Amino acid sequence: MTTSAGRKSRSVRPRRQGSRSALNLWLIGAGIFFVVLIGLVIYLNSRPTPAAVTELDLPSGWVSGTTLGNPDAPVTIQAWEDFLCPACAQWTAVIKPQLQTQYIDSGQVRLEFHQLPLRSHDPGASMGAHASLCAADQNQFWPYHDALFAAASSRGQAGFTLNALADTARQVGLDERTFSQCMSSQQHRAAIDASLLEAQRLQLQATPSLLINGELVENPFDFAAIQTRIDALLSD
Numbered sequence: 309m310t311t312s313a314g315r316k317s318r319s320v321r322p323r324r325q326g327s328r329s330a331l332n333l334w335l336i337g338a339g340i341f342f343v344v345l346i347g348l349v350i351y352l353n354s355r356p357t358p359a360a361v362t363e364l365d366l367p368s369g370w371v372s373g374t375t376l377g378n379p380d381a382p383v384t385i386q387a388w389e390d391f392l393c394p395a396c397a398q399w400t401a402v403i404k405p406q407l408q409t410q411y412i413d414s415g416q417v418r419l420e421f422h423q424l425p426l427r428s429h430d431p432g433a434s435m436g437a438h439a440s441l442c443a444a445d446q447n448q449f450w451p452y453h454d455a456l457f458a459a460a461s462s463r464g465q466a467g468f469t470l471n472a473l474a475d476t477a478r479q480v481g482l483d484e485r486t487f488s489q490c491m492s493s494q495q496h497r498a499a500i501d502a503s504l505l506e507a508q509r510l511q512l513q514a515t516p517s518l519l520i521n522g523e524l525v526e527n528p529f530d531f532a533a534i535q536t537r538i539d540a541l542l543s544d
Contacts, residue, residue: 366413373444376408377418383411383541387528388422388507388517391436391456392429392468399516399528400457406531416542421453423503424515432468436460437500439473442490443482451480 370377385407389396404419411417423441425433436456443452455476459467466472470491477487490496510519518528520537527533 370415371447371450373447374421374441374449375418376421376450377412378415379418381416381418383417383538384420384521385417386420386422386519386522388424388512388515388519390424390426390429390433390515391440391453392433392460392465393426393515394461395514396516397457397461400454403529403531403534407534410535411538417538421449422507423500424507424512424517425500425504426515432465434500435470435473436468438494438496439477439487439491441496441499442487443477443480445490446482446486448480448482452476452482455480 366377369379372379387399387404389399407417407419412419423437425437427433440449440452440456443449456467459472459476463472467476473491474484474488478484507517510517510524512524516528518525518534520534521541523537525534525537
């Protein structure tokens with residue numbers, strides 16, 4: 309009996325060890341999964357949130373071409389940007405909405421978008437610049453602008469092929485045939501080249517670059533400093 313019991317005990321031990329080993333492996337695997345999951349959540353939360361495609365609710369004449377706001381505003385902000393520039397996407401998602409809420413909607417500030425596609429981001433950057441001007445021809449620059457930054461954040465260069473840009477135009481509600489003709493004719497190439505020459509004249513070295521009434525802002529992400537500059541101009 310003792311021998312039989314002993315055999316039974318010995319026959320059980322390997323199964324218990326196997327169960328513990330399997331449990332340990334499961335716990336290790338689950339731990340790794342949750343670490344990866346937490347890391348993924350942190351990464352996604354740290355990425356700049358793409359600007360949503362917005363419907364602009366401003367008085368007639370306040371949305372024209374690549375400008376946004378009161379044409380008679382005492383303060384003009386020039387934003388020099390590249391649609392494939394991650395910092396530009398962040399500026400558009402974080403700083404631009406604050407400017408719009410506090411100054412543009414009230415008619416105190418006019419925002420001008422200026423094309424500065426970087427060679428390091430070509431061919432997509434230049435194609436995106438041209439596509440945005442084709443959208444401006446249909447008075448849909450700003451919705452298309454927002455959609456391009458969203459595409460840049462989610463797809464990178466893949467969102468800036470000719471077909472992808474046409475898909476974005478369709479999503480925004482542009483006339484597809486007019487947009488296609490505009491892209492194929494490259495009718496805004498001269499305007500983009502002129503913008504690049506102006507950026508060179510101004511010695512702009514990075515995107516985004518911000519000028520307030522012609523004066524370069526040292527840090528375009530320092531909203532407090534931007535506020536101080538604007539408020540000083542408004543009080544003059």
